Amino acid sequence: GENVEQHPSTLSVQEGDSAVIKCTYSDSASNYFPWYKQELGKRPQLIIDIRSNVGEKKDQRIAVTLNKTAKHFSLHITETQPEDSAVYFCAATLNDYKLSFGAGTTVTVRA
Amino acid sequence: ETGVTQTPRHLVMGMTNKKSLKCEQHLGHNAMYWYKQSAKKPLELMFVYSLEERVENNSVPSRFSPECPNSSHLFLHLHTLQPEDSALYLCASSQDSAGTQYFGPGTRLTVL
Numbered sequence: 487g488e489n490v491e492q493h494p495s496t497l498s499v500q501e502g503d504s505a506v507i508k509c510t511y512s513d514s515a516s517n518y519f520p521w522y523k524q525e526l527g528k529r530p531q532l533i534i535d536i537r538s539n540v541g542e543k544k545d546q547r548i549a550v551t552l553n554k555t556a557k558h559f560s561l562h563i564t565e566t567q568p569e570d571s572a573v574y575f576c577a578a579t580l581n582d583y584k585l586s587f588g589a590g591t592t593v594t595v596r597a
Numbered sequence: 598e599t600g601v602t603q604t605p606r607h608l609v610m611g612m613t614n615k616k617s618l619k620c621e622q623h624l625g626h627n628a629m630y631w632y633k634q635s636a637k638k639p640l641e642l643m644f645v646y647s648l649e650e651r652v653e654n655n656s657v658p659s660r661f662s663p664e665c666p667n668s669s670h671l672f673l674h675l676h677t678l679q680p681e682d683s684a685l686y687l688c689a690s691s692q693d694s695a696g697t698q699y700f701g702p703g704t705r706l707t708v709l
Contacts, residue, residue: 490639520697529601529687529700530640575640581695583628583653587639 488513490578492588500596505563507591509576516578519559521550525572566595600624601701603688609707618673618704620688627693629671631663634685646671678708
């Protein structure tokens, strides 16, 4: 099955700086890579996703890049704000219903 | 926020109790999922139902028993649980096998 590794496990950044979270996956057939944000006590919410036919996708301050050759994808958050503080999960799937999640990154934005 | 709902939000039960978790989705999706979220661990997929048929059972102990009476409702029946089963249980739904999964708020389960 698919195995997803996520780094770092914790990330502290100064407000206004950028944050980068990296994930690697094992199955080269995986073709869909969503990112979820989970605030304390709340449900995971999709913030951005990318499919394997695209190398980069951007939505305002959030971007995701995918390197299929190296089997890794990354989340980039620019101009971080306190409300970006949360746990972020990457995931990968072969579109067979099974999403394999990374262990999560706890992001803290210091004011 | 109301697309996928779960009840109860919190549950405390003894090891000999029987209880059920309920999930309902109002998104017209065809697939529903149960996940277990424990501290410091990745989300673990437990069960997947597509058009009311179970398509995935991820080596989950038999003390967890899912039920999907229709495409909008999903239950997780619990009996003789262990303290290590204490976790946040999340329900999700998607349009199909390739669709984005949308999560419910979860049920925080504590087994004494």
